[in-house]
Amino acid sequence: MTRSIPTLPSPASSHPSRAAISPSFIDRSFETGSIDATMSQEQRPRSVAGAATSVSTATMVSRVLGVMREMVMARYFGAGLFTDAFNIAYRIPNLLRDLFAEGALSAAFVPTFIRLLTQEGKEAAWRLANLVMNALAVVLGGVTLVIYFGAKGFVYLLAADFARQPAKFAITVEMTRIMSPFLLFVALAAVAMGMLNAFGSFFVPAVSPSVFNVASILAGIFLSPVMPRFGLDPIVSMAVGATVGGAGQFLAQLPTAYRFGYRYRFVLDLGDPALRRIGRLMLPAIIGLSATQINITVDNQLAARYGDGPISWLNYAFRLMQLPIGIFGVAVATATLASVSRHAASNDIEKLRATVASSLRLAACLTFPATVGLVVFRREIVRLLYQRGSFRAADTLETAGVLMFYAVALFAYSAVKILVPTFYALGDTRTPVRTSVATVLAKIAINFALIAPLQFRGLALATAVASWLNFALLARALGRKTAVPWRWTDLTAYLRIAGASAVMGALSYAVFRAAQAVLPVRGTASLALDLGAAILCGAGVTLPLLRLARVSEANELIALLLRLARRGA
Structure with a gap:
């Protein structure tokens, strides 16, 4: 169940090693010829709302397909032992993906790639891309082997209670091994995404997760019936689909990268200054994201205590909540980054604050109505999308109950995606890390406070409360940093x-x-x-x-x- 995440915000400041993708950079590239004229007029600067359209459209396609994937999962496998097993097995490579691929890597690779592109030209930038890809192949290839041979330990770490059901534990281990290469594929996809974004191409990277969703849908429909012939449970087809889809997410971006001039070369120099710079930039993000992964691990352990179903109900509801976030929140955040980076580079704090404030209000205009809709029609939405086949009416009620709590955090989730890159644009990578760690620690405490009266539903409400806390801390810190109070x-x-x-x-x-x-x-x-x-x-x-x-x-x-x-x- 991949999260269709466009390139995450990259650290940016006036320092050349932290340059972000900005409209001024694209304009200069047309003048100097440092970027091919194959870029269209639509890639030139535009308003936040206008710039968000391309990303939003592509993300909408991917998110709709993601909902269809969840519908297939619900139709064929329901919510219980096997779907819980798949969700935990899929969570294992995703924990590391957030640390080493689409999270920390994207935040470090993009500014370094753009720096080489603008200062040393395409060849140097392509060389860096190949360096990063080859280094990832070596490092994450090793991690893949660790996941494969250490699958039992990873499953026990995330869901120790599964060990009480040998069949559930065994199939989780089996699917973990099948999906172990997924981490490498999505890391390579993140590099390709960063390259294309650097050239002003946002639609293809944003729509590439659709390949993952299509592969998963086809696997669930056509591959699951034949799994028993090979002595495998039908749910294993979803693990196969996830791995194939992860590879497809990377391969789908290569033709566009090829048109911009990329050519693969085997080059591996671990002492390369640009590669080492990426490693240094990744460190703060890894620390912050590690706290998040600890939080996810605690959530899974607590949910697993309530038998078969809660992990799946939480997952189904969370995916529905992610639909408006992916369409609205990520799109606004992606479009805001360029303007914020430009104002930070020119030290125009008043315009930066105005841009952030307007972007937050724009996110509110989109997410507040979505929150109301999800809360008011939560049962009807879950019933319409999921209740068929193996997904029963009881599953609908449980999923809808969780969705209500998750929906309350829609704006907070989207706002954090706007505020965090603003700190990066100001050259501050520490504040988001400190805030993330504080929020995660608070959420763990909130988990234990709410899980007694609300059981597994308390995990969803704790997520919502922690999201608002994260937003409040970031907003307060930004007001102090820019010396411009919130009015x-x-x-x-x-x-x-x-x-x-x-x-x-x-x-x-x-x-x-x-x-x-x-x-x-x-x-x-x-x-x-x-x-x-x-x-x-x-x-x-x-x-x-x-x-x-x-x-x-x-x-x-x-x-x-x-x-x-x-x-x-």
Whole structure:
């Protein structure tokens, strides 16, 4: 169940080794010819809302396919012993992926690659890309072997209670071994993603996780029925699909990289200054992400205590919550990074604060209504997407209960993705690390406080509370760092957005009830029509309500939609 993550924010400052992707860099590249003229006009600077469109569109494709993948998982395998086993087995390479691939590596590789690209030219940049890929092949190849032969220890570390069920433990170990190469594939994909982003290509990297989702969907539908012929449980097909999909996520980006001039060469020089610089830049991110992984490990251990199902219910709900984050939060954060980096480089703190504040309000305009929708229609959404085949009505109720708690954190999740790269743009990698560690420690304490009254559901609520705490700490630290306080108008804007979202939710629910009166829910089709009517109502009234609430970002979103409509016409 891969998280479709676009290139993570990279440390940036006026120091040449921390240059970030910025519109000014792309403009200079056209003038000097340091980047091929194959880049389109659409890659030139634009507003945050406009720049987010390309990433948002690609991410939406990937996220929708991700939901379809989860639907296949629910249809064929439900929520229980085997899906719990798969989720833990898949979690093992993902723990290391966040540390050494799409998290720390992306944050260190992109600025170093751009520095070489601008100062020494393409050949030096391509050489660095090959150096990093070859070093990853050596290091992560070894890690793959460690995961393969040490699978039992890793499974016990994440879910010790599985050992009480020998069959569950054994199949988890088996799938862990099958997915052990996944880490290497997604690390290489992260390097390819960074290369393409450096050349202003965002759509292909953002859509590449779709290959993973398609491979998983096909494996679940067509491969699972034949697994028993080989003496394997059908769920093993999902492990095969994940590994093949991880490789495809990397390979799908190579044709575009090839068009920009990339050619693979075997070169391995561990003493290379640029490679060593990447290692130094990775260290703070690894420390911060390590705290997050400890948190995930604790969550898995606690959820595993409640038997078969909770790990899967938490996972299904979390994937639904990730859909709006991936479409809105990541897109706004990706688009914000360029503007923030430019203002930080010119030391224009007032414009930086204004950009961050506007981006946060834009994220609120998108995530507040999504939160209301997920909370109000949580049971209907889970039932429509998952309840079929092996996924029972009881699974729907449990997943919906968890989704309600996760949904509360939608804005906080998205806001953190905006604030963290702002610190990187200011050359501060320590504050996000300290905040992350403090938040994780707080969440572990909150876990134990909430798990007694709420059982495994307390883990989801603890995640939401910790997300808001993380956001609050980062916002406070940024205000101190920039010496620009958060104004009262910022709070009133959020209150107006929340009020508009609440009205939207009430209107949508009224439409849903009216649709039910006309077409009672008797099956999937009638539920889809009733829920679709409510969603269309919500989508249709949100922007007008935001305008009535005098939220300036609503006008920007309306202008963007009109431009897209004219372009489509």
